[in-house]
Amino acid sequence: MRTPLVIASAVLALQIGAAPAQANQEQIVAEIDAIVAKLDGGEIDENQAIEALREAIPRPGNFPTRVVEYVVPSGAGGGSDTYARMIGHDAARIMGRSIAYNNMGGGGGQIALAYAVNQEPDGYTVYGTWAAQIIQCAVGGYQHCVATEMVPVIQNQGATEAFFVRGDSPFETWDDLIGYARENPGRIRVAGAGAMGDDELNVAYINNELDLRIAYFPFDEPGQRFGALLGGHVEVLYGTIGTVLDLIRDEQIRPVLLVTNEGSPEIDAFVPGGGTVPGAHDVGLEFPITRFRGIWTVPGTDPEIVDYLHNVLYASSQLPRYRNYEREAMMHLTRGYRNTEEFGAYSNRVIENLRPVLKELGYIE
DSSP: OOOHHHHHHHHHHHHHTSOOTTOOHHHHHHHHHHHHHHHHTTSSOHHHHHHHHHHHSOOOTTOOOSOEEEEESSOTTSHHHHHHHHHHHHHHHHHTSOEEEEEOOOGGGHHHHHHHTTSOSSSOEEEEEEHHHHHHHHHOOSSOOHHHHSEEEEEEEOOOEEEEEETTOSOOSHHHHHHHHHHSTTOOEEEESOTTSHHHHHHHHHHHHHTOOOEEEEOSSHHHHHHHHHTTSOSEEEEEGGGSHHHHHTTSEEEEEESSSSOOHHHHHHSTTOOOOOOGGGGTOOOSOOOOEEEEEOTTOOHHHHHHHHHHHHHHHHSHHHHHHHHHTTOOSSOOOBOHHHHHHHHHHHHHHHHHHHHHHTSOO
16 A cells, blocks of 8 residues: 555645656556546546646657557457557557557467567567466477566456356355365366466366365367356356356356455455355465466667556556446456566566476476
8 A cells, every 4th residue: 555655745746747756656656546536536537637647657758759569469359459459548648649559369479479579679569468478488388488578567457267156056165165175086177268278277276285186177168168067067167257247147156266366345245145255365375377468568678668658558547448448347356457577577476386287287397
């Protein structure tokens, strides 16, 4: 939590129309938050907020003077593409320059990454990632690794996944489920999205951590996963909350554990019947990887430009358009923000945490 002194300093800086000298990311974030609070409180309108953000965010020289390219490592219309365009909309307004979206699908992001790493380190190329590309770094053998070959800018989205059981399941709690799994090895089956994803890796982590034999079954299509749970072919579904809202509302399924560090009061209020859905730390777990989306830039980019990109993208993530997008997709349940330093450190920590799990599954030696 930021201290009142920091916030007061930020407000003072706004009043005089300039950011503090040599302000760091935390100070600028405090200033951005103060502006957004004024917008939310009706003291200023959105156009005034954009102008205030331009004043508050230090600009490195005259950057940018032209269009910024956002490399999206997937086709148009998918989750990563939607994220890019939502975060980019108000970022472009703050910068006063357009953002061009370059969709380059294929190779699990490797085609786009191969392109991005070879661009000029001038700040005019940014690259979006999701958790699977960090898994590639841990597995090794890929042409490129984003965590070692690109510069982190910001993480904006965090995990909104959970373990679900059927509404009429005898397992009322996560502890009930784990107790049964311990007494009946191999009898608990989990449906997930595919092989070598965060779902399979986190199930393997649970098995290793708790000495269990929970079985993992990958399905290509969401409908297949949902059908497997509802039809009784598996006991548990590992899925994203936003994709199963109707099933939760209809009480066909219910979450028993969030794949986040802490529980979320917002999901507790959303789930019928009341009660509390625990997070990983609540049950003594720390999953080696959770889903996220974030943005990187080309190695060698001036740190002042990296800071500027971070600050602009953070500001965009706090404005109504982006926040409404996250809320509609139930991505607001956890705070997914990590600043430049935190995002880089987290990505490298995930790589190290995944290696023993990947080895146990036979993906690496």
